[in-house]
Amino acid sequence: MTDTAVIHLAMQAMVVAAKLCAPILLTSLLVGFGISLFQAATQIQEFTLSFVxxxxxxxxxxxxxxxWMLITLVDFTHQLFRSLPGLISGG
Known part of the structure; x- marks a missing residue:
């Protein structure tokens, strides 16, 4: 297994991880921003107002x-398992 293959595999794993985290993180970011604007406008500083x-x-x-997240993860795993013989043999 060459260093190029390891870097390529790690890069693919990071891209898949970013894709899987994006819907949750973006939703939390947008809702948090909206709640923060509301709290700043009304000066209501209640913890549950931002958490719930x-x-x-x-x-x-x-x-x-x-x-979609499950399909993306399963596709990456199938691709990884299909490429294992080539990675192990070094080809």
Whole structure:
């Protein structure tokens, strides 16, 4: 297994990880930003006001994008298993 193959494999894994995290992180970021604007405008500084909507939005994002996330992860795993003989032999 060459260093180029290891770097390529690590890069693919990081791209897949970024794709899988994106829906959850972006949803949390957008909801958090909206709640922060609301809190700044109304000067209501309640912890649950920012926590509960984020949890609900992230839960909805997981339900909506969970199927796509699972397919992406399974496809990457299948690709990895198919490439294992070539990686082990060094070809």
């Amino acid at each position: 909507p984020k949890i609900l939005a992230v839960g909805i994002a997981i339900v909506v994008s969970g199927h």
